[in-house]
Ligand SMILES: Nc1ncnc2c1ncn2[C@@H]1O[C@H](COP(=O)(O)OP(=O)(O)OP(=O)(O)O)[C@@H](O)[C@H]1O
């Protein structure tokens with residue numbers, strides 16, 4: 001479970017997140033939606049300490065993430081992250097991208113890491129690209145490799161920050177399909193997305209952020225059909 | 241004009257032996273410069289304020305004073321200050337290595353800066369600690385970008401190494417000067433030395449191109 005309590009984040013004087021509290025339960029798929037600049041990425045990045053909280057607390061299972069005694073590096077192994085711009089390691093092949101962290105961080109053998117990597121590449125439909133360098137992959141393929149790379153650490157949670165926003169339209173589906181599949185396996189996922197159809201279909205819950213506040217928390221069907229708040233209504237009118 | 245290269249033929253092997261001296265000198269200095277330069281670059285981008293301050297001050301001093309002055313200081317001041325009777329070769333390697341470390345650290349720093357911060361974040365998100373992240377993720381990418389600048393620095397080092405002849409290292413330059421002094425003829429031996437330096441630089445350039453091509457496999 002990821003538990004966020006009174007999370008506040010400031011960049012200098014700019015208060016980007018204002019007292020956010022929510023819980024993400026094991027096995028849930030949560031979509032984070034909101035206008036540009038509302039703080040979605042920042043919220044996600046706080047969940048694995050890529051951003052330091054200004055105040056408040058985040059708990060991962062029973063460990064407080066932002067505590068001086070917590071080993072953040074170790075805790076991060078539980079939390080996979082997928083970025084809008086993939087951030088694959090360009091000097092490593094697809095296979096090397098997948099096995100590096102498990103070997104280095106978890107200390108598993110090369111053989112184990114490779115067999116896991118092959119299995120994951122099959123899962124994301126990229127077995128034939130195993131020895132390719134990232135430069136030679138399409139955007140959709142890169143993102144699927146990035147998902148596989150995160151999964152190679154066998155995380156319990158997966159964070160996605162607009163995983164399809166940098167993709168050409170024809171490649172969006174292949175990535176979303178992989179994510180849907182992952183959701184069905186019971187992976188706990190938090191997904192910042194502008195893909196409303198995907199959120200409606202694949203998410204168990206929607207968090208709507210506006211101006212750094214968690215304005216609405218709702219089931220997808222209710223959120224998209226009859227949102228509780230005027231701000232969500234106004235937002236949906238614009239994007240749908 | 242009376243050019244006569246034939247009378248220098250017997251001296252050519254003597255001058256050529258200088259190539260080994262020069263190469264040894266340059267490679268030891270380059271390794272020292274590269275290792276120390278990398279460490280200084282890591283200090284500069286690191287979070288420890290005092291270390292980055294030291295690295296910046298170091299760079300400023302070594303870039304802000306003449307190389308020949310550094311060379312003479314190491315050669316003459318070391319015995320005076322420490323009592324250690326430093327050899328010309330050691331003094332040369334020390335001053336050239338320390339000097340090029342200053343330049344190389346700037347090159348590497350810029351190279352590290354140029355690596356997308358997303359790479360740091362991706363590594364952090366995977367739980368990869370700082371050291372392996374630097375060594376295996378960031379530095380290899382930085383090195384690839386800075387290879388041309390680094391090669392340039394090594395070429396400069398090779399050419400500038402001729403300065404060590406002033407403290408008596410028997411490199412290409414000094415040997416050609418000795419031959420010249422023996423025969424009271426300067427043009428031919430200096431020209432021979434010039435050709436040798438030029439060929440060395442060309443070879444280094446070629447090697448650099450080859451390494452670059454090898455490293456761009458991932459493109
Ligand atoms: N590193 C940073 N330094 C300063 N300000 C930042 C930083 N990162 C984000 N911000 C600011 O925080 C606010 C929220 O940014 P954030 O990226 O979380 O929004 P977002 O909801 O993800 O937007 P988008 O949909 O455009 O990705 C913005 O005003 C942004 O300018």
Ligand SMILES: [Mg+2]
Pocket residue numbers: 040041042161162
């Ligand atoms: Mg964002």
